[in-house]
Amino acid sequence: PTVLGIETSCDETAAAIVRAGAGDARGEILSNIIYSQFGEHARYGGVVPEIAARAHADKLDRVIKAALSEAGTDWDAIDAIAATAGPGLIGGLIVGTMTGKAIALARGKPFLAVNHLEGHALTPRLTDGQPFPYLLLLVSGGHTQMVLVRGLGDYERWATTIDDALGEAFDKTAKLLDLGYPGGPAVEKMASTGDPDRFALPRPLKGEARPDFSFSGLKTALRKTATDLGALTDRDVADLCAGFQKAVTETLEDRVTRSLARYRAEITDISPTLVVAGGVAANKAIRAMLERVCAEHGFAFLAPPMELCSDNAAMIAWAGLERFRRGESDPLDIAPRPRWPLDGDSAPRIGSGR
Numbered sequence: 461p462t463v464l465g466i467e468t469s470c471d472e473t474a475a476a477i478v479r480a481g482a483g484d485a486r487g488e489i490l491s492n493i494i495y496s497q498f499g500e501h502a503r504y505g506g507v508v509p510e511i512a513a514r515a516h517a518d519k520l521d522r523v524i525k526a527a528l529s530e531a532g533t534d535w536d537a538i539d540a541i542a543a544t545a546g547p548g549l550i551g552g553l554i555v556g557t558m559t560g561k562a563i564a565l566a567r568g569k570p571f572l573a574v575n576h577l578e579g580h581a582l583t584p585r586l587t588d589g590q591p592f593p594y595l596l597l598l599v600s601g602g603h604t605q606m607v608l609v610r611g612l613g614d615y616e617r618w619a620t621t622i623d624d625a626l627g628e629a630f631d632k633t634a635k636l637l638d639l640g641y642p643g644g645p646a647v648e649k650m651a652s653t654g655d656p657d658r659f660a661l662p663r664p665l666k667g668e669a670r671p672d673f674s675f676s677g678l679k680t681a682l683r684k685t686a687t688d689l690g691a692l693t694d695r696d697v698a699d700l701c702a703g704f705q706k707a708v709t710e711t712l713e714d715r716v717t718r719s720l721a722r723y724r725a726e727i728t729d730i731s732p733t734l735v736v737a738g739g740v741a742a743n744k745a746i747r748a749m750l751e752r753v754c755a756e757h758g759f760a761f762l763a764p765p766m767e768l769c770s771d772n773a774a775m776i777a778w779a780g781l782e783r784f785r786r787g788e789s790d791p792l793d794i795a796p797r798p799r800w801p802l803d804g805d806s807a808p809r810i811g812s813g814r
């Protein structure tokens with residue numbers, strides 16, 4: 461089938477068309493259009509929900525048209541419409557799901573309400589035909605999770621952050637050091653010229669038996685260190701970034717290793733694979749660490765191309781396609797859900813009081 465995907469859960473307005481035959485392990489991306497609202501939010505130092513919702517409403521129809529025209533398809537060739545129904549900012553979710561439902565209704569096509577995290581989780585199948593099961597490290601602006609992907613719709617969260625997400629920690633560090641938004645790339649760039657060992661920063665939860673993540677203690681320590689220094693020189697900023705990046709990389713290594721060991725102990729899998737997804741997967745130090753740790757533990761390591769790690773609609777179309785081709789679709793009274801854990805139930809109906 462051929463599926464139109466719509467993504468509006470945060471600050472990218474995206475539409476994509478993905479095609480795969482009934483037995484195809486991977487998908488073919490016919491188009492993948494992303495309008496990033498970066499410019500709308502930059503002056504506020506973060507995403508402003510109301511501005512995001514308005515920008516989605518303003519741009520989505522054109523983004524969908526562009527996805528159709530780049531794919532060279534017309535509506536007749538589209539078999540189903542998939543839209544992100546959560547988790548995310550409610551205004552954007554409403555714009556995306558209502559648009560998707562309206563198209564589905566007007567064109568008489570099935571509608572699929574997709575969990576954004578399921579989109580991230582299934583991306584290595586879209587790109588590489590990765591078979592089930594596998595371990596997923598999702599490191600984005602809103603999530604830091606270790607997920608066992610057993611099968612389609614069968615996810616088990618093994619670890620999560622008990623405070624900030626990793627991308628959020630990068631963004632807060634950038635804000636503290638006046639490096640702009642989004643902060644990850646800026647912090648990484650500064651870190652490359654700094655001394656990672658000049659400041660003693662904590663490695664939260666390192667050595668703990670539980671596999672969870674934590675980054676807020678590190679943020680507090682960084683703030684205190686910066687405040688104690690007073691006026692910061694470029695060298696100070698570079699050293700703080702390098703220290704921060706080293707601390708998160710080391711903590712992450714320790715945390716990820718716990719889940720690799722658990723996978724080894726509990727899952728029968730002759731070719732275990734760790735997949736990374738989310739915007740933080742762009743970080744070279746973190747990628748290099750994951751590659752090394754996987755090699756040390758006999759895991760294959762898979763990182764989808766960057767444009768499919770961060771938010772996009774191809775992953776939403778693919779998640780919809782996988783469900784559609786096994787006979788699923790969702791009713792049009794399904795409601796968007798700002799909170800929707802990957803291992804939770806399906807989205808509720810509008811008016812069901814859930």
Ligand code: ATP
Pocket residue numbers: 469470471548576599600601602603626627628630631642643644645648738739740741742743744769770771
């Ligand atoms: P979610 O998927 O949880 O809803 P999101 O859509 O905000 O969150 P993404 O778009 O996947 O997340 O990723 C954005 C995050 O990735 C930002 O926090 C950004 O700072 C971070 N990031 C991007 N590039 C890098 C990098 N090179 N190093 C570290 N972090 C990075």
Ligand code: MG
Pocket residue numbers: 470471472601771
């Ligand atoms: Mg984003």
Ligand code: FE
Pocket residue numbers: 576580600738770771
């Ligand atoms: Fe995302």
